[in-house]
Amino acid sequence: MSADLRTVKLCLLGFGAVARGFCDLLERQQDALGRKHGLRVLITGAGTRRGSLLAPEGVTAGAALAAAPKGAPLPEPPRPPRDLLTASGADVLVELTVMEEDYAPAATGHIETAFDLGMDVVTANKGPIAWNWRRIAAKAAATGRRIRFESTVMDGLPVFSLLEFTLVDCRLLGFDAVFNSTTNFIIDAMAHGAPFDTALKHTQDEGFAEADPSHDIDGWDAACKAAALANVAMDAGITPADVEKQSLRDVPLERIRRAYAEGKRLRLVTSVWRDGGVDDDGTADMDGGADGAAELDIDHPLAPLGEESLGVVLHTDLMGDVVVAELGALVPQTAYGVYADLLHLCRTT
C-alpha cells in the first residue's frame, strides 16, 4: 500500500452477520478504497459480549475476520465497550450491536462515548435513532462529531442520503413505506396456502426472522424504522411507542387470500405525515381505511415489494412523490449501507 493513503481506524461494536459482511466488503474494496478515495481502512478494535479484539496499530478487515471464524467469538476476553473504544484509538465507531428491547440504552451509550472520545459514528442499529435521536443529535452538535445510519431503515438502500444529497431543499411532507421483509415473506407464503405458524417457521429456518419473532410480527421493527426516518427527516421527535402498530397475527388468513384472489397484494404499510400525526395505517391516507394492513392493487408503487423487498414513497414539496425501493434487503445490502456511510464521513472530513 502506498504511504500517501490516509488511514482511517475503526472500532466495531457487535460482530455478527452485518459486521462480518461489512468486513468482507472492506476487504474486497481495499484496492478501490486506496485508488478512488485515498483511504486505508484498518480495524483497531472489535467487541461483543463474548469476546474482543484490540489492535491499536490496526489490522485489515480480512485479518479481523480471520481472527474470529464464523460462529467463534473474537479471540480475546470481552472488554467493557468504553475501555475498548478508548484503547482502540479509533477514528470511527461502527456500532453494529443487536437492537435492544426498549430505549436502546447500551447502544446510545456507545455512541455518546464515541462522541466524547472524538470519534464519528456509523451505525446500523435503529434503536438509538428511533428512541433517542434528539439527544444524540444534540450530543453530536456539542462535541462537533457526526453520525450516519443509512442501514437503520432499509438495509442500505439510500433513503437518508437520498434526501440529504439528491433531494436538496425538498421538504419531506410524509411517507408510506413497506419497512419489514419478514412480514412480507410470511404474508406471501400465507397467500400461497401456508398457515401463519408454518410460514413463520420457514422465515426462522431461513434466517430471515429472529428466534423471537415478535419484533417483526407485532410491528415494532416497522415502528422503529418509521420513528427513525420521521425523527431525522421530519424532526418528528417521536419514539416507536408513538407509532400505532398492527400485529400480523391479527390479520386473518382469509383477508390475505381474498386480496390475492382479487389480484391485489396485502402489505403492512407504515405511514407518517407531518400534519396528520403518526400512525401505522397506510390505508388511512391512501385508501380511506384505518388498518396497518392494506390491500394494494397493481397500480400502487408498494404492491410489488414482496419477500425481501422494501421501499418507501417519499412525499416532498418540490419533487412530488419519489419512490425508492430495494429488491433484495439482505445482509450484503445492509453491509453496503455501512460502507457507504463510512465513505460519506471520510469524503467530507
Next chain:
Amino acid sequence: MSADLRTVKLCLLGFGAVARGFCDLLERQQDALGRKHGLRVLITGAGTRRGSLLAPEGVTAGAALAAAPKGAPLPEPPRPPRDLLTASGADVLVELTVMEEDYAPAATGHIETAFDLGMDVVTANKGPIAWNWRRIAAKAAATGRRIRFESTVMDGLPVFSLLEFTLVDCRLLGFDAVFNSTTNFIIDAMAHGAPFDTALKHTQDEGFAEADPSHDIDGWDAACKAAALANVAMDAGITPADVEKQSLRDVPLERIRRAYAEGKRLRLVTSVWRDGGVDDDGTADMDGGADGAAELDIDHPLAPLGEESLGVVLHTDLMGDVVVAELGALVPQTAYGVYADLLHLCRTT
C-alpha cells in the same frame, strides 16, 4: 439581500415551460437560496429564436419572467447564442432548448461555447448527452468545466445524482426503465377502450405529447434517455440509433387489453446491460421475450408506473437492484432537477 451572498449569474438558452418553471422555482426559493446556501442567483441573459434578454448586471428570475409574459417572446431581438453567452458574462449556462432531430448539433455547440467561455452548464436537453457525451466530457475535462443534466432522463428524479452521491462505489451493471410517460398514458387509455388515435389526441390536448408525437410514440425519446444514462453511468459510448426501438403503433390494441384483462400492465421497457449489448426489450432479460412492450404482473416493480410516472430498476454490483421512480413526471419536477443541478454545481465550487 445581504451583501455577503455569493452571486451566481445564469444565462438561459430556451425559455419555454421548463425554463419558466425553473425561474418560478428560483423566485420562490430566493430566501432559501440565501439562507441555506449563501447564494443570490441572477439572470444575466436569456435567449430563444424569437427574442432575447440581456442584463449583464443581473435581474431576478421573477423579473425575467415578467419581461416575457407566457406566450410572448423575450423583449429584445434574437441574438446569436454565442453573442448572448459572451455578453451575459454568466457563470452557468442553463441549456433548456428543445431537443433537435438528430445529433443535437446546436445544443452541443451551446455547451461547448459555454465551456470555452469558462462557464459550467446545467441542461435538461437530452440530445447532447445522448448523442455526444464523450465529446462533451472530453471538452469539459479540457476546459476544467462541469456539466450536470439530471432532468434529461427522468424529469428531475435523482438518477445521475443517486448513482454519484448515494450509491458510492457501486458499478451499474444494467437497467430496466419506463422512460416515456406519453406512451404510458396512451397505453392506459387504450386499455380502457380508447383507440390509439383518440388516446394520442388526448395527450396532445393535455399538453403531454408534442404536436409531432413520433418522438414519443416511436421510441426515440426512450432511446435518447437510455443512451444518456448508459453513456454517463456505464461509459457505453452509444447513440440513440444504437438502441433497438419499438413503436407503440406496432403494439396491437388486443395485446394491451389482454394484458389488463389478465391483471397485468403493458409497459414499454427499455433495458441496457453491460454484457448483453443494448436493446429495447425489457422482456429479453426479465421474461425471456424479445419485445419493447412487456406484460408486467403485480410483482414487477415497473408495473405501477402508468400515466405520468417514470422509473428505473438499477442493477448494481454492491447494492443489488435499486428502484427509483417518480409518480408525477411533470414540468415542476423537470424544473426541480435543473434547480438541484445548479445547487450541486454551486455547493462544490
